Amino acid sequence: MNLTIEQLHRSLELADYICDEELVVTVYLALKLGRPLLVEGAPGVGKTEVAKALARVLQTDLVRLQCYEGLDENRALYEWNYQRQLLKIQIARNSCNDAELEKSLFDPEYLLERPLLKAIRAGRQVVLLIDEIDKTDPEFEAFLFELLSDFQVSIPELGTLKAVHIPVVVLTSNGDRELSDGLKRRCVYLYIDYPGVEKEVRILQVKVPEAGETLVREVARAVHYIRANLDLKKQPSIAETLDWARALVALHAGALTPQNMDRTLNLLLKNRDDQQAVRTEPGLEQLLSRSREAGPGGDAASRCACGRHGA
Amino acid sequence: MDRVTRVVARVEAEGMNSLHHNLAGFIHVLRHLGLRVSVAEALDAYQALTAVDLMQKERVKAALQAVLVKDRAGRALFGLAFDRFFVTPEEKRRRQQLRRQWEEEQAIQQQQAAAELQEAVRQWHPDYQFTGEQVATFARLPSEQRRRFKEIMGRMRGNPVNDPHDLIAQVIQSSLNYWRYYLMKNRVENQPPDAVHTGREDLDAVIAGVAADFYRDPDEQIMHADMQNITGRDVDRMTALIQRLSAQLASRLSRRYRRSRLHRQVDIRRTIRRNLRYGGTPLELSYRARRAHKPRLLLICDVSASMARYARFVLQFVYGLSSAVQEIESFVFSEDLERITPFFKHGRNFTETMTGLINESRQWGQTTNLGAALQTFERLYRPLLKSDTHVLIVSDAKTIAPEKAAGLLAVVRRQAREIIWLNPVPEREWQHLPGLAAFREQAGMFECYTPAHLEDILRRQLKKI
Numbered sequence: 001m002n003l004t005i006e007q008l009h010r011s012l013e014l015a016d017y018i019c020d021e022e023l024v025v026t027v028y029l030a031l032k033l034g035r036p037l038l039v040e041g042a043p044g045v046g047k048t049e050v051a052k053a054l055a056r057v058l059q060t061d062l063v064r065l066q067c068y069e070g071l072d073e074n075r076a077l078y079e080w081n082y083q084r085q086l087l088k089i090q091i092a093r094n095s096c097n098d099a100e101l102e103k104s105l106f107d108p109e110y111l112l113e114r115p116l117l118k119a120i121r122a123g124r125q126v127v128l129l130i131d132e133i134d135k136t137d138p139e140f141e142a143f144l145f146e147l148l149s150d151f152q153v154s155i156p157e158l159g160t161l162k163a164v165h166i167p168v169v170v171l172t173s174n175g176d177r178e179l180s181d182g183l184k185r186r187c188v189y190l191y192i193d194y195p196g197v198e199k200e201v202r203i204l205q206v207k208v209p210e211a212g213e214t215l216v217r218e219v220a221r222a223v224h225y226i227r228a229n230l231d232l233k234k235q236p237s238i239a240e241t242l243d244w245a246r247a248l249v250a251l252h253a254g255a256l257t258p259q260n261m262d263r264t265l266n267l268l269l270k271n272r273d274d275q276q277a278v279r280t281e282p283g284l285e286q287l288l289s290r291s292r293e294a295g296p297g298g299d300a301a302s303r304c305a306c307g308r309h310g311a
Numbered sequence: 312m313d314r315v316t317r318v319v320a321r322v323e324a325e326g327m328n329s330l331h332h333n334l335a336g337f338i339h340v341l342r343h344l345g346l347r348v349s350v351a352e353a354l355d356a357y358q359a360l361t362a363v364d365l366m367q368k369e370r371v372k373a374a375l376q377a378v379l380v381k382d383r384a385g386r387a388l389f390g391l392a393f394d395r396f397f398v399t400p401e402e403k404r405r406r407q408q409l410r411r412q413w414e415e416e417q418a419i420q421q422q423q424a425a426a427e428l429q430e431a432v433r434q435w436h437p438d439y440q441f442t443g444e445q446v447a448t449f450a451r452l453p454s455e456q457r458r459r460f461k462e463i464m465g466r467m468r469g470n471p472v473n474d475p476h477d478l479i480a481q482v483i484q485s486s487l488n489y490w491r492y493y494l495m496k497n498r499v500e501n502q503p504p505d506a507v508h509t510g511r512e513d514l515d516a517v518i519a520g521v522a523a524d525f526y527r528d529p530d531e532q533i534m535h536a537d538m539q540n541i542t543g544r545d546v547d548r549m550t551a552l553i554q555r556l557s558a559q560l561a562s563r564l565s566r567r568y569r570r571s572r573l574h575r576q577v578d579i580r581r582t583i584r585r586n587l588r589y590g591g592t593p594l595e596l597s598y599r600a601r602r603a604h605k606p607r608l609l610l611i612c613d614v615s616a617s618m619a620r621y622a623r624f625v626l627q628f629v630y631g632l633s634s635a636v637q638e639i640e641s642f643v644f645s646e647d648l649e650r651i652t653p654f655f656k657h658g659r660n661f662t663e664t665m666t667g668l669i670n671e672s673r674q675w676g677q678t679t680n681l682g683a684a685l686q687t688f689e690r691l692y693r694p695l696l697k698s699d700t701h702v703l704i705v706s707d708a709k710t711i712a713p714e715k716a717a718g719l720l721a722v723v724r725r726q727a728r729e730i731i732w733l734n735p736v737p738e739r740e741w742q743h744l745p746g747l748a749a750f751r752e753q754a755g756m757f758e759c760y761t762p763a764h765l766e767d768i769l770r771r772q773l774k775k776i
Contacts, residue, residue, distance in 0.1 A: 005363070005370070025363065025373035032362045033355065033378075040383065083594050090592060175383070178770045184381040185349050191383050231551045 003028070008057070017046070017053035018202045023190060027054065030188040036148055036169035038133075038184065041192035043174055044237020050190070051129035051170035058168065061122070064129045065115035067136045073143060077153060078117045081110045106157035116144075117161070120151060125165040134173040138180065145183045195238065197224045203238060208245045218256040218292070219245050223268070225291035230282075232274040244268040258284040330360065337396050338379070340517050343509055344392060346385045352378055368397065384766075391521045403513065410516040417450075424450035427457065431464040432483070445487045452490055460486065488743070537760045546623075552762045553624050557631025560769050607699055608632070608639045609727070611688075613706030614672075615645035615679040621735050621760070622675075625705050626668075628765070630661050640695050643668075644684035645677035650692065681710040685719035696726040704732045704754065713746020720753045730754035733768065 003011065008031075009024040027050065030037035039047040055062035065076055085105050092101050113121065119128040133141065147153060151163035171187065173179060195203065200220040204211060211219075223241045226232070236244075247264040248256070261284045269275045278287060334357060338348050355378040363370045372393050380389045398406075425446045432439050441449075449457065463482070509515055581597035589595075610629055614622050633639045633655035641651045654668050669675060696702075702723060710716050724730055732754040734741070741747050741756075750756065757768050 021369060022373040022376070025370050026377040029359050029362060029374055029377050033358055035355070038381070082596070086592055086594055181347070185351055187381070188355075188377045189381045190377065191386060 003031075003057075011057040012053050015053045015056040016206050017049060018199060018206060020199065023050075023192070026188060026190040031168065033188065034166060036171055036187045037190060038179075038187035039170060039172045039190045039192060040175055042194065042235065042237065044239045045192045045194060046238055047172040047192055048129065048131055050192075051127050051131075051172075054168060054170065055127040058125070058127065060124060061126045062129055063115050063119045063122070063126050063167070064131060067130065067132045067134075067140075069135055069137070071136050071140055073140075074114070076114050076116050076140070076144075077147075078114055078155065079112045080106070080157075081112050085110055108158065111155075111158075116147060117153065119167040120153060120161060120163040122165060122167065126167050128167040128169045130169065130171045132174060133171045133183075134175060134177040134179060141180055141183055145180065145186065148183075148186060194224075194227050194235070197221055200224065200238065200241060204242065204245055207242050208249065211245050211249050212254050214255045215248060215253060216245065218288075219248065221291040221294060222256060222261075222287060225287065225294055226268075226278065229290075230278065232269065232277060233271050234269070234274060236268045240268050240270070256288055258288060261288065330365075331357070333397075334360065336511075336514055337375075337392070339509060339511075340392055340396055340514050340521075341379060341389065343514070343518050344388050344521060346380065346388060348379055371397070388521065392517065395517045395520045403516075406516045406520065407512055410512070410519065420450045421446055424457075427461065428483075431461045439483075441483075445483070448487050448490050456490070549624060549762065550627055553627045553765075554631050556762065556765050556769060557628045561632050607697060607701065609695060609700050609702045610639060610641045611648070611684070611702065611704045611706075612641070612643050613645065613679060613681075613704075614643045614674050614676070615709075616676045617679065617707055617709050618705075618735070619676055621705075626665060627661065628705075630655065630664055640692075642684075642688070642692075643672060643674050644679075644681065645674040646680050646683060647674065648684035648687040649674055679706070679710040680712065680716075681706065681708075682712045682716035682719055685716060685723065689719065689722060693726070696723065698726075698728060700727045702727045702730045702754075704730060705759075706732070706734065707736045708732075708734055708744055708747050708750055708756075709736075710746070714749060717746060717749035717753065720750060724753040731768075732756040733759035733765070735760040 005021075005024055005028050008028050009019070009021070012019055012024065012027075027037060029035075037050070039050055041047055051064075052062060088105060088110075089101070092104075111117075115128070119126050130144070133144070136144075148169060151166050152160055154160045171183075197217075197220045200223065201216055204216045204220060208216070219241065223236050223244075227235050244264055244267045247267045248260060251260055251263065253260045262279070265275050265278065265284075269278060278284070282290065334353070338353050338356065341348050356375055359374040359378050360371065363374045365371060372390075375393065376386065376389055380386055395406075425441065428441050428446065428449055429437075429439070449460070452460070463486070509518070576599045578597045578599045582593050582595075583591065585595050585597055586593045610632070612625050612629055614625070618625070629641050629651075633641050633652065639652070639655075641655065642648050643651055649672050651668055651672070654664050659667070720730065730753055732750065734756055736744065736758070737760065738758040741758075747756075757764065759765055759768060
């Protein structure tokens with residue numbers, strides 16, 4: 001990677017990923033030091049998007065491993081194509097000697113590559129996204145830790161396969177479970193918080209270019225006000241802000257009004273209690289006027305101290 | 312000259328202001344502020360610094376943060392430490408000077424306090440030796456309290472008893488103990504909170520400054536506030552925080568399944584039946600269903616008089632957990648034990664649940680008898696304990712007959728997987744609580760009087776649940 005920090009910043013923005021300098025420096029270091037990048041933050045702040053944008057910047061493939069409860073090595077690394085092997089045995093019965101048959105059964109053509117092996121065996125450097133690592137079991141995390149240490153894997157029948165091109169690894173976590181110190185120690189760490197008003201305005205301008213300037217600013221301020229002042233069960237993410245803005249554009253809204261907010265609120269808040277809470281206290285009219293009063297920076301008079309909101 | 316000698320010579324030639332020196336100093340500060348930085352991360356930090364322009368402060372900050380801080384909670388501390396550590400030499404000197412002045416003032420105050428104390432007991436016990444802690448406590452008292460303390464000593468002078476020496480010593484000891492505890496629980500303004508100092512003047516100035524700044528942030532204040540001192544508007548904020556923490560654990564308990572130790576096993580009978588159409592060749596395998604394993608949690612909460620000021624938040628926590636996760640068994644106790652699990656099963660809100668609970672329970676605000684409570688538990692609810700039950704006790708451990716209670720706790724321990732005890736009394740006070748050592752033999756005990764403690768316990772101690 002021969003990009004400078006400035007070039008990386010520009011490239012990420014060209015790949016439609018709006019980011020601040022802290023994020024760029026962190027990603028740059030992960031690339032420069034050849035370390036996995038561990039990205040944490042609330043759902044919907046753009047963690048997965050970092051990996052996608054990186055793949056676009058590096059003009060390479062994105063290999064994604066979606067983690068879930070009970071994910072094991074077979075599903076993550078490799079599996080032998082058991083059914084094909086059985087068929088081969090049936091076909092080859094009595095037609096060749098046993099030793100040859102056994103040898104041919106464990107040929108790489110019978111190997112089912114799962115994302116981790118695919119990233120290791122890729123012909124060029126790819127971006128390996130290990131999404132929602134906190135959903136896996138600690139045992140799998142330990143296995144992953146080993147794999148990420150030396151990027152090689154031993155397959156008993158084939159021997160050790162070593163990565164020709166070390167992949168760029170991005171791990172994401174919603175913080176559901178504390179990750180092991182060992183894994184964290186190996187990674188460069190990035191925490192993505194909800195964006196400020198200006199950053200969200202820029203994101204909206206890039207992702208929803210059809211929305212007018214007034215609408216974009218009002219949407220960003222209203223969302224910022226909600227995140228900073230209301231203690232909801234689920235804070236609106238960037239993805240939901242975008243959906244909301246698109247819905248408002250579809251209704252030909254040039255600016256926010258209590259009426260169009262009421263009709264589209266279900267795109268911003270995905271929980272009935274939260275919708276009810278916003279409609280009753282502070283109420284849509286109040287919400288709109290308070291978010292407008294908060295000014296361009298979006299700093300409301302009071303800040304929620306529920307501990308869920310970043311500075 | 313070998314390579315190591317050459318490097319050492321170069322570093323020494325650069326003196327205290329080399330990059331290595333500054334980085335090592337900074338990492339030292341972070342560790343003393345409670346952040347865990349490994350040697351590998353320190354090396355990464357050095358490498359990171361070689362990759363960015365050192366003249367751009369924000370980039371240096373972002374680079375160091377990326378490799379030295381691996382959780383969200385540490386970022387605020389890191390930011391403050393960075394801003395205080397990496398300053399111009401003049402600013403550094405000015406801060407050191409301020410700290411030196413502060414230390415001198417403290418020393419003078421201590422001397423005055425020692426003299427005042429000595430004077431107060433001179434008539435009865437001219438050689439009485441006050442400990443450093445006692446002098447420090449006395450020095451920190453408001454002037455009104457100091458005057459009252461000396462007055463009490465004066466009154467004793469006019470009322471001599473057979474052996475005034477011992478009596479005075481006891482009065483002083485207990486009175487200063489009380490004040491030490493009081494001052495600690497109600498941190499006086501301008502008193503920097505706990506941070507472990509290094510002994511190096513320049514680094515300690517940074518650590519003290521960071522610790523003081525950190526607790527000025529309103530979010531951090533509430534995170535680190537003693538729950539019993541919360542009043543007014545902060546009650547709602549604290550309630551929201553506790554709700555969030557209980558929701559975190561609840562979602563983990565309801566969603567997370569510990570994997571069975573068994574590996575996937577082929578179900579032979581189903582596999583053969585399924586593959587009859589292939590002439591018995593097992594092309595499609597059927598596996599035995601993996602047993603989903605949900606951990607059991609049993610909560611036992613102290614609602615006696617001494618816990619009254621915590622009770623609201625403790626119950627908020629219990630409510631958050633119990634109403635979200637069906638498998639939790641909850642109990643309250645003071646003089647005896649009562650099962651409160653059924654109160655959480657009706658889907659009622661917190662206020663309704665609590666009203667029902669308070670009206671029907673007889674345990675609120677009584678004295679504490681953990682032994683009696685555990686005896687009732689053993690008699691009536693023993694079957695609830697399984698080898699995979701995690702028992703969570705919330706209590707200040709101030710109980711009558713602690714030895715008996717500890718014995719019964721050992722019985723519970725043998726039947727359960729583990730006992731986790733959340734104690735709202737600060738750890739440094741534990742040595743003064745009778746019987747607590749015996750409880751600690753049976754339970755993992757953690758101080759827990761702020762939301763920050765609770766969050767830390769949930770993250771670290773309960774992560775295996």
